[in-house]
Amino acid sequence: MNILGISAYYHDAAAALVQDGKIVAAAQEERFSRRKHDPNLPINAISYCLAEGGVDPDGIDVVTFYDKPITKFERILQTYFSVAPKGFRSFVMALPIWMKEKLWIPYQIEGALEDHGFKMPKDLIFTEHHESHAASAFFPSPFESAAILTLDGVGEWATSTLGQGSGNDLNIIKQIRFPHSLGLLYSAFTYFTGFRVNSGEYKLMGLAPYGEPVYVDAIRDNLIDIKADGSFLLNMEYFAYLDGLTMTNERFDALFDGPPRKPETEISRREMDLARSIQVVTEDIVMLMAHEARKQTGEKDLCLAGGVALNCVANGKILRDGPFENVWIQPAAGDAGGALGSALFAWHVVKQQPRTADNKTDSMRGSYLGPTFSDDEVEQFLSAREYPARRLSGEERAGTIAQLLDEQNVVGVCQGRMEFGPRALGNRSILGDPRSEKMQSTLNLKIKHRESFRPFAPSCLVERAGEYFELDSPSPYMLLTAQVREERCRHDEVPDDITMRDRVNMVRSDLPAITHVDHSARVQTVDRSVNPEYYDIIKEFEERTGYGVVINTSFNVRGEPIVCTPEDAYACFMRTDMDYLAVGSFLLSKKDQPPWDEKKDWEQSLVLD
Amino acid sequence: MEDFQQNHVSRTVWPWMDADGNAAESGSLPRRAAVQAVIMCAIASVLFFLLHHHVMPVIILVLATIVVLSAFFAPALFHGIDRFGKALGQVVGIILTWMLLIPFFYICFTVGRLLLVVLKVDPMRRKAETGEDTCWVQHPERPPLDRYGKRF
Ligand SMILES: [Fe+2]
Numbered sequence: 001m002n003i004l005g006i007s008a009y010y011h012d013a014a015a016a017l018v019q020d021g022k023i024v025a026a027a028q029e030e031r032f033s034r035r036k037h038d039p040n041l042p043i044n045a046i047s048y049c050l051a052e053g054g055v056d057p058d059g060i061d062v063v064t065f066y067d068k069p070i071t072k073f074e075r076i077l078q079t080y081f082s083v084a085p086k087g088f089r090s091f092v093m094a095l096p097i098w099m100k101e102k103l104w105i106p107y108q109i110e111g112a113l114e115d116h117g118f119k120m121p122k123d124l125i126f127t128e129h130h131e132s133h134a135a136s137a138f139f140p141s142p143f144e145s146a147a148i149l150t151l152d153g154v155g156e157w158a159t160s161t162l163g164q165g166s167g168n169d170l171n172i173i174k175q176i177r178f179p180h181s182l183g184l185l186y187s188a189f190t191y192f193t194g195f196r197v198n199s200g201e202y203k204l205m206g207l208a209p210y211g212e213p214v215y216v217d218a219i220r221d222n223l224i225d226i227k228a229d230g231s232f233l234l235n236m237e238y239f240a241y242l243d244g245l246t247m248t249n250e251r252f253d254a255l256f257d258g259p260p261r262k263p264e265t266e267i268s269r270r271e272m273d274l275a276r277s278i279q280v281v282t283e284d285i286v287m288l289m290a291h292e293a294r295k296q297t298g299e300k301d302l303c304l305a306g307g308v309a310l311n312c313v314a315n316g317k318i319l320r321d322g323p324f325e326n327v328w329i330q331p332a333a334g335d336a337g338g339a340l341g342s343a344l345f346a347w348h349v350v351k352q353q354p355r356t357a358d359n360k361t362d363s364m365r366g367s368y369l370g371p372t373f374s375d376d377e378v379e380q381f382l383s384a385r386e387y388p389a390r391r392l393s394g395e396e397r398a399g400t401i402a403q404l405l406d407e408q409n410v411v412g413v414c415q416g417r418m419e420f421g422p423r424a425l426g427n428r429s430i431l432g433d434p435r436s437e438k439m440q441s442t443l444n445l446k447i448k449h450r451e452s453f454r455p456f457a458p459s460c461l462v463e464r465a466g467e468y469f470e471l472d473s474p475s476p477y478m479l480l481t482a483q484v485r486e487e488r489c490r491h492d493e494v495p496d497d498i499t500m501r502d503r504v505n506m507v508r509s510d511l512p513a514i515t516h517v518d519h520s521a522r523v524q525t526v527d528r529s530v531n532p533e534y535y536d537i538i539k540e541f542e543e544r545t546g547y548g549v550v551i552n553t554s555f556n557v558r559g560e561p562i563v564c565t566p567e568d569a570y571a572c573f574m575r576t577d578m579d580y581l582a583v584g585s586f587l588l589s590k591k592d593q594p595p596w597d598e599k600k601d602w603e604q605s606l607v608l609d
Numbered sequence: 610m611e612d613f614q615q616n617h618v619s620r621t622v623w624p625w626m627d628a629d630g631n632a633a634e635s636g637s638l639p640r641r642a643a644v645q646a647v648i649m650c651a652i653a654s655v656l657f658f659l660l661h662h663h664v665m666p667v668i669i670l671v672l673a674t675i676v677v678l679s680a681f682f683a684p685a686l687f688h689g690i691d692r693f694g695k696a697l698g699q700v701v702g703i704i705l706t707w708m709l710l711i712p713f714f715y716i717c718f719t720v721g722r723l724l725l726v727v728l729k730v731d732p733m734r735r736k737a738e739t740g741e742d743t744c745w746v747q748h749p750e751r752p753p754l755d756r757y758g759k760r761f
Pocket of ligand 1: 152154
């Protein structure tokens, strides 16, 4: 049975294909359309999934959509009833899109499938938004049964849910309803500190270690009433997202010493302290919810999904200090993962098909669920475009890349199947030497074109993780932070008058490029059985240098989606100061390439996050 | 190179070998121009025969002729006109939207709001009440499975 899952029309549209219960393909639309967080009906991602699964024109058995659009529309109308006569500007922006697209989703999907030669099946299933998140968290997890927490901005009405999964069944027990939302609270601070809502949240998280939690009391006393079981109510007098086009209002400004920071202006001590404070409050709430989930379900394992589950600092805390033995987080925890969740929900719950779990391995296949390109094809492409490249044999490839990293080169890697979810996990990644004191600023400014305060993530051989980090379980999806081991850390005094850039470039451990100012790191552990090509590069690097760790940052520049095809990879390679590009078995040196003649101002077309 | 064929998946997501993409696009220009010209002629006819205007229909017919000719002989001009037409359509759409939505919003939603105020109902629970021990709300029982076919 072919089940095609779709999420769309909010942000990060995606498609997923589940064949007889097996996850065959999944991808975000942005990777193909090259528009970051593309919310449109993901026709390119759908086409890819159907092609990857070899689905015939009349071979789709079920189409699933990741939320209930009419219920969502009802919530939006109720919001306007609650705030009128305010809210007109938001109404006038929202309503035409609903009338044109969102109310006609079955017809939109049917039209798109027919345009691409596929027959729309009779079976069209709409799962609840948080059911989709919960299914994406539980069904691919290794656990036979588990507690489930889903936390995001908002779905239909729910903003957080607590549930339980067992075998092929899944039940949501209770929920917190809009407008009281942990995701929207975090987004309000994202907005207020000058980052882009729905994409800048991870920057706010990266900024937190620079600040002090001086606003925690102000947040707790004024903005939110937190109960002992992790539930909460927001004081909506401080927020503008019900009736305006912004997240916060003047009362919020008054509480936090002035108006929001303008994007791209200098980050002040206030923003750092706000970032730290909201991070502390978020972690407290998530921890209380985790305890409540344990109490309610009695389960020893926890599954997490929803945008807030991308907060790897909070995730790390739940794993270390929380009440669960194991925690599994859906790598595509945001709305993209809803496409997969709705398809799995249809298979296991609606079609009542059994599920097997061994309590060891998940069924996400490393989240390598996107397209791959053969060496033959790469060779044809490179020779057609006359791009000089050297073909490396299987034996020499990993060693050559490791040598280049050891020689302080920055290497872009495009190999194997593209990752599903927001993280690059070694197949669409830019690699560097984590021992280098300069690598962090080099990568930030010359290649990523972004603010320099955020740390890079390390990819580490799974069996060596404990030698570098305070981590005793694998972290294959880069969704947990852990402290760098104390014996590797340096604790130099931070001068009072130091600039942010100088502070980020201070040496804090023997792995300076991946150690954040609080000595934490966002770790990916790499297992040879899941990704042998990537593992071998790190292993060779270890053999040369004694360190089984490399820097892994996503293969893109700021504002651009992660690359998908060798052509995308080549363009990104040429637009930046990257030294080498490894595409499949081919190695390209920047020095050998013909001049890059950009036809249009590509930076103008990017929307900075 | 001649022998090489992209596989189905690769061709779907990365059709770099399909050099005929642009040709197909330029081949479709006359068809698009013809459709646009027919619509413009219809509008001109209505203005001339039914509303008895004389100047506007002539302007529209001249424009229709330019559209058709440019599609064949000056694609850049055709694309320029096309972009202008779309921008104009968008502006008209925005104006119409505002004209229709302003009365709808203020009449419908303001009356609704007044009703909610009178009935003392707040579906948003905006006040952060402190008296309750929990703000978790029971999730409804799972509906019958055929309910998953519905959008609500
Ligand atoms: Fe969501």
